[in-house]
Amino acid sequence: MIIWVNEQIDPCGIVYSCLACYDEKAAKDCHQTWLNNLTEDQKKEGWIACLRTVESWDDVPVNALKLSV
Secondary structure (H helix, E strand, C coil): CCEEEEEEECCCCCEEEEEEECCHHHHHHHHHHHHHHCCHHHHHHCCEEEEEEECCHHHCCCCCEECCC
């Protein structure tokens, strides 16, 4: 089963926020919200919102909020 992982990453490359779930639509909606909420200053500083998939919970960052959605 595919696990969708949303990450907000700061300019140093550190994961600031992370959500993981099985639901593709929920993951894509969350990702779009995170993209929309990044300010121009944050983007210039190097903040990014990243959406990726993994196949195992072992590949999800330990600090992720794991949703059963």
